[in-house]
Amino acid sequence: MFIFTLSILIQIFRYDLLAPDELSQEQASAYRIVLITQQMDTPFWNEVEAGAQAAANDYQVELSVWGSYGTNQVDFLRKMEIAIASKVDGIIVQGLDHDEFNKLTTVKAAGNGIPVFTIANDVSIEKSLRRTYIGSDHKRAGQMIGQQLLADIGQEAKGKVVLMLSDQEEDYQSKRLSGILTELNKGAAIEPFIVIAGDSREEVIAATNDIMNREPKLDAFVSITSHNASAMVQEIAKRARIADFYLYSFDDSAESRSLLKEGKLSGLIEQSPETMGYQSVEKMVQWLNREVFPVDTQGYYTNIRLLKAEDI
Numbered sequence: 498m499f500i501f502t503l504s505i506l507i508q509i510f511r512y513d514l515l516a517p518d519e520l521s522q523e524q525a526s527a528y529r530i531v532l533i534t535q536q537m538d539t540p541f542w543n544e545v546e547a548g549a550q551a552a553a554n555d556y557q558v559e560l561s562v563w564g565s566y567g568t569n570q571v572d573f574l575r576k577m578e579i580a581i582a583s584k585v586d587g588i589i590v591q592g593l594d595h596d597e598f599n600k601l602t603t604v605k606a607a608g609n610g611i612p613v614f615t616i617a618n619d620v621s622i623e624k625s626l627r628r629t630y631i632g633s634d635h636k637r638a639g640q641m642i643g644q645q646l647l648a649d650i651g652q653e654a655k656g657k658v659v660l661m662l663s664d665q666e667e668d669y670q671s672k673r674l675s676g677i678l679t680e681l682n683k684g685a686a687i688e689p690f691i692v693i694a695g696d697s698r699e700e701v702i703a704a705t706n707d708i709m710n711r712e713p714k715l716d717a718f719v720s721i722t723s724h725n726a727s728a729m730v731q732e733i734a735k736r737a738r739i740a741d742f743y744l745y746s747f748d749d750s751a752e753s754r755s756l757l758k759e760g761k762l763s764g765l766i767e768q769s770p771e772t773m774g775y776q777s778v779e780k781m782v783q784w785l786n787r788e789v790f791p792v793d794t795q796g797y798y799t800n801i802r803l804l805k806a807e808d809i
Contacts, residue, residue, distance in 0.1 A: 534562075552779045592617075612784060614777055615627050615631075615632075616631050628784065629780065636679075641766065645803060651684075660677060664693050709732075716743060
């Protein structure tokens with residue numbers, strides 16, 4: 498009786514330690530794929546999840562969506578560790594330019610034979626050994642903004658453009674910036690000002706106020722990260738007429754779309770999050786089935802377009 502009781506207690510204890518999706522391979526009826534993000538319950542990632550779930554249903558695989566909120570990197574990386582320890586068949590993850598992230602993908606995931614696909618945000622393939630990327634071509638998105646700015650200001654006209662970044666060294670930020678500068682350099686006298694604004698609303702407001710004090714005759718602002726756009730626009734509106742500037746952002750979040758409808762943004766880059774979600778699961782299943790092998794290491798780009806107020 499003692500041995501029987503002890504065995505039952507061990508089973509209960511072990512079950513409580515496991516996450517809901519940490520099931521043995523024998524219990525799984527199909528491939529087990531995990532989608533991990535840092536930005537749970539945002540409009541963008543809700544669409545990504547919807548697309549991924551649709552593909553999981555079509556291909557009859559088990560999909561779990563895990564994530565953290567905001568910029569909780571510790572929790573985000575812990576979820577990656579749990580997924581690897583659970584020996585899932587594949588991991589689809591929002592890329593993070595972080596040494597610990599690269600260690601997890603190169604040593605632990607690769608060491609266990611678990612393929613890692615990045616989605617929406619890419620990372621260096623050399624550092625991470627990720628298999629492929631599914632998402633927007635961020636350099637191309639930057640070029641589209643740069644081309645529009647040249648059309649707004651004039652190819653041969655003088656102009657000053659503020660390019661506002663967060664202080665996180667993310668792959669998508671550097672690619673967007675590179676794309677914008679590539680196009681602006683084609684203008685005869687367009688002068689870009691790169692401003693590192695941080696991530697908080699207070700830091701963005703302070704950075705916007707500072708550059709407007711130092712450079713009173715500015716023509717345009719571009720928020721390289723969408724979550725900084727609102728604070729940037731708010732501070733500009735306090736100092737001057739919004740109509741006097743060309744204001745652009747990336748990512749069609751609900752907040753950015755509201756600013757666009759109100760005429761406070763000149764335009765933004767619209768991405769295809771639902772397609773990203775669907776294709777990421779689809780490509781993972783095809784890779785696991787060896788239907789597409791090897792995958793394109795450069796990635797699979799989803800549609801983007803420059804959205805103006807009149808398009809909404």
